[in-house]
Amino acid sequence: MNCLEERIAKDGVVKEGNVLKVDSFLNHCMDVSLFKEMGAEWKKRFAGKNINKILTIEASGIGIASVVALEFNVPVVFAKKNKSINIDGDMYVTEVESFTHKNKNQVIVSKRFLNSDDHVLIIDDFLANGCALQGLISIVGQAGATVEGIGIAIEKGFQSGGQIIRNLGYQLESLAIVDSMDAATGTITFREQ
Amino acid sequence: MNCLEERIAKDGVVKEGNVLKVDSFLNHCMDVSLFKEMGAEWKKRFAGKNINKILTIEASGIGIASVVALEFNVPVVFAKKNKSINIDGDMYVTEVESFTHKNKNQVIVSKRFLNSDDHVLIIDDFLANGCALQGLISIVGQAGATVEGIGIAIEKGFQSGGQIIRNLGYQLESLAIVDSMDAATGTITFREQ
Numbered sequence: 001m002n003c004l005e006e007r008i009a010k011d012g013v014v015k016e017g018n019v020l021k022v023d024s025f026l027n028h029c030m031d032v033s034l035f036k037e038m039g040a041e042w043k044k045r046f047a048g049k050n051i052n053k054i055l056t057i058e059a060s061g062i063g064i065a066s067v068v069a070l071e072f073n074v075p076v077v078f079a080k081k082n083k084s085i086n087i088d089g090d091m092y093v094t095e096v097e098s099f100t101h102k103n104k105n106q107v108i109v110s111k112r113f114l115n116s117d118d119h120v121l122i123i124d125d126f127l128a129n130g131c132a133l134q135g136l137i138s139i140v141g142q143a144g145a146t147v148e149g150i151g152i153a154i155e156k157g158f159q160s161g162g163q164i165i166r167n168l169g170y171q172l173e174s175l176a177i178v179d180s181m182d183a184a185t186g187t188i189t190f191r192e193q
Numbered sequence: 194m195n196c197l198e199e200r201i202a203k204d205g206v207v208k209e210g211n212v213l214k215v216d217s218f219l220n221h222c223m224d225v226s227l228f229k230e231m232g233a234e235w236k237k238r239f240a241g242k243n244i245n246k247i248l249t250i251e252a253s254g255i256g257i258a259s260v261v262a263l264e265f266n267v268p269v270v271f272a273k274k275n276k277s278i279n280i281d282g283d284m285y286v287t288e289v290e291s292f293t294h295k296n297k298n299q300v301i302v303s304k305r306f307l308n309s310d311d312h313v314l315i316i317d318d319f320l321a322n323g324c325a326l327q328g329l330i331s332i333v334g335q336a337g338a339t340v341e342g343i344g345i346a347i348e349k350g351f352q353s354g355g356q357i358i359r360n361l362g363y364q365l366e367s368l369a370i371v372d373s374m375d376a377a378t379g380t381i382t383f384r385e386q
Contacts, residue, residue, distance in 0.1 A: 023303065023306075024305065024306070025268075028270065028271065028273065028303055029268055029269070029270045029303075029306040030262075030268060030269045030270070030271070031268050032262045032268065032269060033263070035259070058251065058252040058255075059251035059252045059255060059271070059273070059274075062251075062252060062256050062259070063255050063258075063259040063269060065256075066223060066228070066255070066256040066257075067260065067263065069223075069225045070226070070260065070263070073226070075218075075222055075225065076222070076223045076225060076256060077221065078221065078223070080221065080252070112222075113221060113222040
């Protein structure tokens with residue numbers, strides 16, 4: 001098991017409705033030293049890729065992406081879920097449905113921060129049905145930029161998001177792929193990698 | 194000038210209505226190597242303080258806080274603006290008004306991640322009227338924890354938030370204090386530190 005799988009096995013909590021709570025180390029309280037280890041793992045998996053920018057989405061992706069960006073020595077752009085009065089008119093826009101919050105958000109990235117010269121690593125905390133990820137890929141496409149790879153912390157392997165992205169030919173590196181989990185026993189089964 | 198003041202002078206854009214746009218390096222596109230330098234500066238300014246946790250608020254605070262947390266070797270907790278279905282019942286709650294978005298949000302932190310043993314450094318990107326910061330201080334108070342210090346990237350010195358916090362006796366370290374700015378000329382005047 002890698003560092004993230006070990007941590008999920010130790011501190012992750014399985015809830016009814018296929019919810020995996022990892023808020024004690026990943027997306028509410030954040031263990032940034034774990035994020036650093038995750039960054040080192042992704043650096044290995046994307047070795048040889050010409051990555052000059054990391055793209056993520058607010059809010060839970062930002063912490064992981066920022067620490068990982070230090071490993072890659074590149075800036076982070078995060079997609080925003082609401083139009084702020086402080087953002088200029090020219091933006092890439094896509095619509096994303098949230099599994100967690102059961103709502104739809106317009107997601108935006110300023111055109112000033114992503115263009116056809118960019119080679120992008122997309123980073124996010126969770127991949128389930130893949131809506132958020134598809135939105136980020138759409139934004140990279142709108143910019144004419146290149147998706148060099150996708151790094152996900154936890155993929156729910158029993159949902160279709162990861163398979164669809166791999167079918168489309170992207171290099172998707174999920175550090176932990178959960179094949180099944182059981183709220184009654186608390187058991188989490190990871191896919192062998 | 195320190196690293197942040199230099200960067201604001203170079204890349205910050207002054208807009209009408211006392212808006213300072215720093216989205217090219219601080220809160221949309223994020224220069225994490227700058228955040229690392231900022232962390233080193235706060236480490237100096239809070240030397241001798243017994244800090245075991247960083248508290249920030251989504252979304253723009255998370256990137257800075259995460260990189261700074263690596264410098265301090267502590268975890269980050271970020272206050273959330275909306276109640277997620279994935280958060281358990283027991284939470285500290287406060288209400289925060291946003292200057293940028295002109296709305297009010299309930300802000301929450303799970304009681305599991307902040308308690309009376311904690312010695313907290315609060316980190317955020319902006320301080321203007323101080324509403325967000327007052328909310329975070331309230332949450333630390335509800336937990337019975339101690340505010341060891343407050344690190345702000347950019348303080349708008351012509352608004353009252355910083356003065357109020359200093360009057361209350363907190364060690365507030367703003368890396369850049371903007372005393373005035375002029376949208377017509379683009380001039381930004383920093384307070385001498």
